[in-house]
Every structure is written in C-alpha cells, then in structure tokens.
Amino acid sequence: MELAVIVVVIVAALAFDYTNGFHDAANAIATSVATRALAPRTALLMAAVMNLVGAFLGTEVASTVGSGIIAAPEGISGLVVVLAAILGAIAWNLVTWWFGLPSSSSHALIGGLVGAALAAAGTVQWHGVLDKVIIPMVLSPVVGFVLAGLLMTGILWMFRHGRTRRVTTGFRHAQTVSAAAMALGHGLQDAQKTMGVIVLALVVGGYHQGFDVPWWVVLLSAGALSLGTYSGGWRIMRTLGRRIIDLDPPRGFAAETTASAVLYTTAFAFSAPISTTQTITASILGVGATRRLSAVRWGVAGNIAVAWVLTLPAAAAVAALAFWLLHPILG
Structure with missing residues (x-):
C-alpha cells in the first residue's frame, strides 16, 4: 500500500513540476519575446x-524544501500530507x-506543505518558514526592484550618447x-x-534515509519542468511582457540580468527557495520606473501583488481540504 501511495505522490509531484514549467515559462522569456529579441518558440x-541544465546545478534548495519546512509523520499519514500539499499547489x-496572474509556484508548494501539515496536526518548522x-x-522583490532600477540607470548613463537604433540592436x-x-x-x-x-x-x-537527492529524482524533476516550460504559458507571458510596461531591449536585459543574479545568490549562498515570479516581476517594475513612474501600469502590478499575498494561505487551505478528503480513504 505504501509503495503504491509513494508512486502516486511522485506522479503528482511531477505533474506539479509540469504545471510549474508552463506557469513560470513566462518568467524566463516574457521580456525577450516582448522586445522581439527572440521568437516565441x-x-x-x-x-x-x-531549465534542464539548471536543475543539475545544485540540491541545496531541495534539502530546504524536504527537511526545513515541515516534519511529516512516517507511513501512510505522512504520504497523504505530502500528496495533499502537492494537490493544493x-x-x-x-x-x-x-x-493570467504571475503568482509563485514555489510559495504555492510551501503553502501546501504548511496547510497539509496543520490539517494533520503535524509539525510546521516555523523558524524555517520564516527564515x-x-x-x-x-x-527578494525589493532587492530585484532596487537593483534593476540601478542597473537600468547605469545603462542609460553609459549609452546616453549612443545611437538609439544601434543600442537597441545590441541589447536585443x-x-x-x-x-x-x-x-x-x-x-x-x-x-x-x-x-x-x-x-x-x-x-x-x-x-x-537522509535528504540527499538521488540522481533519478533529479532527472525526473528536470525533465518534467523542462517539458512544462516548452509547452508555454502564454496567458502569463502577456501579463509580464506587455501589460505591466512596454519594454524595450535595454530594459528587458536589465530586468533579466538582475533577476537571474538574485536567483543564483539565494540558491547558492542561502539555500532559500525564492519565487522566480516575484523576482522577475519586481525587476520589470524597477526598470520601468526609470522611465517614469506613470509608465508602469500600477493597477496590473496591484493585482499581481494580491495574488502574491493570497498564494500561501490559498494553497494551504486547498491542501488542508485535500488532506481531510484523502486521509479517510488512504490513511
């Protein structure tokens, strides 16, 4: 019975990974597509x-998610907690x-873990959730906003005497x-x-035993995320690439460079599972604000912020409901 439930959990986790891929595809390429630096496909x-290559670069964040958020009970009950968390996410x-709202898949998963653990009267490691x-x-969004704005200001100063067409082509x-x-x-x-x-x-x-990640788990996770990314997330791509601000290649470059630097730093230096969605969105807002504050469509940004705030409790609530429904059947 336990082995069958484990298989179901793994399949559900890979399904989440796939939805993560098409949900977050916009994070990586929306700005490049919007500025026509790259064709969509x-x-x-x-x-x-x-995405496939990046998945093989480390497992520190995996250890944080696996051991630093909740302490799930052993056996079927623990597996139901994990399955409910995935379904909530x-x-x-x-x-x-x-x-079409660019919310955080990462925070959805973490909210799911917390909600399912609370529903099971399990242990939530609140210090890990906080830290x-x-x-x-x-x-991370604050840092992304500020650094992207500073980088864009530097680019504007450096190329202030450059020909607009040449500068645009170069940054494309x-x-x-x-x-x-x-x-x-x-x-x-x-x-x-x-x-x-x-x-x-x-x-x-x-x-x-322990939280070292087996090679086959890395391979499956990388493959599912990569396939999901290739399937695309056009609804969210339109929001990030066009609805927040009309991006040009220099601003797209500054936003992507800043966001990727924040992602690498938090993964390697702090093992923190931050949101790629929040990071790139804040960076886009940062470069947009260097044009003029009114150039940013703050109403759209406000809707995104609401989705950010709701993600943890909403995913937790769905995961708790999933646990209460699944536990009498599987537990």
Whole structure:
C-alpha cells in the first residue's frame, strides 16, 4: 500500500513540476519575446534546455524544501500530507494561470506543505518558514526592484550618447544571453522544489534515509519542468511582457540580468527557495520606473501583488481540504 501511495505522490509531484514549467515559462522569456529579441518558440526551446541544465546545478534548495519546512509523520499519514500539499499547489497554479496572474509556484508548494501539515496536526518548522520563505519572499522583490532600477540607470548613463537604433540592436542580442541566464536560474530554483518533495515522500515512506537527492529524482524533476516550460504559458507571458510596461531591449536585459543574479545568490549562498515570479516581476517594475513612474501600469502590478499575498494561505487551505478528503480513504 505504501509503495503504491509513494508512486502516486511522485506522479503528482511531477505533474506539479509540469504545471510549474508552463506557469513560470513566462518568467524566463516574457521580456525577450516582448522586445522581439527572440521568437516565441525559439525562446521556449531555449528556456526548456536551460531549465534542464539548471536543475543539475545544485540540491541545496531541495534539502530546504524536504527537511526545513515541515516534519511529516512516517507511513501512510505522512504520504497523504505530502500528496495533499502537492494537490493544493497544483490547484493554485491552475487558478492563477487561468487568470493570467504571475503568482509563485514555489510559495504555492510551501503553502501546501504548511496547510497539509496543520490539517494533520503535524509539525510546521516555523523558524524555517520564516527564515527561508517569509523573509526572502519580502526581500527578494525589493532587492530585484532596487537593483534593476540601478542597473537600468547605469545603462542609460553609459549609452546616453549612443545611437538609439544601434543600442537597441545590441541589447536585443544581449537579451539572448540574459534570457538564458534567467532560464538557468529558474531551473536551478524550481526543479529543486519538486526534488525536495519527492525525497520527503521517500523518507516518510521508509524508502530513503537522509535528504540527499538521488540522481533519478533529479532527472525526473528536470525533465518534467523542462517539458512544462516548452509547452508555454502564454496567458502569463502577456501579463509580464506587455501589460505591466512596454519594454524595450535595454530594459528587458536589465530586468533579466538582475533577476537571474538574485536567483543564483539565494540558491547558492542561502539555500532559500525564492519565487522566480516575484523576482522577475519586481525587476520589470524597477526598470520601468526609470522611465517614469506613470509608465508602469500600477493597477496590473496591484493585482499581481494580491495574488502574491493570497498564494500561501490559498494553497494551504486547498491542501488542508485535500488532506481531510484523502486521509479517510488512504490513511
């Protein structure tokens, strides 16, 4: 029975990973597509490949998700907690995708873990949630906004005497590199979250010890995320690439460069599972504000902010409901 439930959990985790891919594809390539630096299908293929590569660059974030958020009970009850958490995250991903809102898949998964654990009267490691989730959730968009604005200001000063057409063409080519860096950072961050959940299921099911990530878990997680990315997320792509601000290549380059730098720093230096969605959105807002504050469509930004705030409690609520429904059947 436990083995069958573990298989179901792994399949559900990979399904979440797939939804994460098409939900967050916009994070990596929306700016490049909006500025016409890359054709849409070319951009998706590049993002899928770089997501795949990025997933193999580390497992520190996976360890945080697997062992630093909740302490799930062993056996069937623990597996039901993990399964309910995944279902809560998938549900929120699909809702926000339908409405074209770039919410955080990462925070949906973490909210799901917390909600399912609370429903099961399990242990939530609140210090881990605070240190690794809440604080980075607040700081990463602020850092992205400020650094992107500073980088864009520097670019405007450096190229103030340049010919507009030549500068635009140059940054359009440079965006190929910055978009690839962003996609690599997305693979580094987001594939690891699925790895962490799968390892957590293996541990509570008694099929794995410790939180080292087996190679086959890395391979499956990387593949599912990459396939999801290639399938595309056009609804959210339109929001990020066009509805927040009309981007040009220099601003697209500055936003992608800043966001990818924040993703790498938090993954390697702090093992923190931050939101790629929040980071790139804040960076886009930062570069947009250098044009003039009125150039940013703050109403759209406000709707995105509401989705950010709702993600953790909404995913937690759905996960708790899923646990109450599943536990009498599987537990």
